[in-house]
Amino acid sequence: MPRSKAKAAVKKREPLTEPVEDYLKAIYAIGKGSGPAATNEIAQRLALAPASVSGMVRRLADQGLLAYERYHGVKLTDSGRRAALRTLRRHRVIEAYLSRALGYPWDRVHDEAERLEHAASDELIDRMAATIGEPIVDPHGAPIPTREGAVDETEYKSLAELPIGATGLVARVADEDPEMLRYLGELSIRPGTRLTVKARAPFDGPITVTVGRQQISIGPALAAHVMIAPARARPRGYR
Amino acid sequence: MPRSKAKAAVKKREPLTEPVEDYLKAIYAIGKGSGPAATNEIAQRLALAPASVSGMVRRLADQGLLAYERYHGVKLTDSGRRAALRTLRRHRVIEAYLSRALGYPWDRVHDEAERLEHAASDELIDRMAATIGEPIVDPHGAPIPTREGAVDETEYKSLAELPIGATGLVARVADEDPEMLRYLGELSIRPGTRLTVKARAPFDGPITVTVGRQQISIGPALAAHVMIAPARARPRGYR
DNA sequence: CCAAAAAGTTAGTCTAAACTAACTTTTGGC
């Protein structure tokens, strides 16, 4: 049986296509690195039909990037996770670079990075990172995986869960919606901002916080995306 | 006949795919902007089979980007030329940026730009250009089209055509081969270098030039890619 | 000026990645 098509269990280093990188990133995000991801949720994140996901997921499992059990969702294999983290590093280094070196506002870095992450070489990513001083978080406070694939997995509480009287530093904004980011920017809520919870209206009502000497009121949906590090602990460095 | 497939004569602004941008760039390069391009030559530049080019060229003509006459090659239409120049601007701005802002050596900017040019937004290109001071040539001396699509079309003589005794400045190196660029770099031959032709061996033999107080000998094939501006006229600015 | 070479085209396949429609499996509420 010479030159068979070679079952391809762990094919050797063919570069991943753009859609494949997007799937892996989505699965990583859903499972927080290790958990399982449901077909429908992948489909929703990528704005695809569930049937398309079933198809792709099978191919990725054949390539050894996913562990797949029909009707029960997928998990990343080690090799899949490595690939996902590589893309995530690219994405976040690019975001940080756009922001620090090219003056991009934080609400516009995501979309640009989304396209560039597939085209940039490892050399470019490394040069960008070096040029801005090896950043460890992106402009939204998300941790940048190292070249070796290590990520800070610290989990923060959201502003929505903070008790009255608590003071903390904004560690991260867990959403990329430009409208939301622009609004938070106007309120001076961004990584590094110190704030104190003054009041919480009942029935899931608005949360009142002080930022500097300003007092502002934030809806719970928004607050859920603002991740807070306890005041003394101080979150990972940004600039 | 409601909702017909719409002959699509001049379809409205769907963004061009990566292969389409590559075809237009190749056709522009072959025809120097306005001349005709032969199917085989396009195929060779893009490393594709001629049959693939026939197919694509027909689609591009349908979209109004090319004027195509079967068996007689293609020309860019105005809209095709505009698209080609837009891609060319992106490519060269990226090259210049990689070189000046990120310390890329000139032999490695081309390949990186080749991929990034399809992914970068207009905003990114403009920010890059602004950050390095609106460059007008790339690291090889090639002119960067303006945002409006104007290009400097000055034609230079190659070093291979220069008479003995002539002095000039290197305006441009008309090749992207990394090996060649690295070799020229070692000889200090790059845009801006002043040199003087001292001798030319007969029968297409090597050309002897002085660069600074060094004397070097260059084969005619290489010399043909080194484009020279007459000493006094001085070529377009590089850094 | 005409025949062989060169250039170009058509026809038919292939692949990745999407889709819709129809079917199957799992889950969760009573």
Next chain:
DNA sequence: GCCAAAAGTTAGTTTAGACTAACTTTTTGG
């Protein structure tokens, strides 16, 4: 513990862009 809803899958199409093989048109050199 059953059955409807939710979740997931299969089957069959579609699209862009590539390919090879076979054919046609143009060019060129004797």
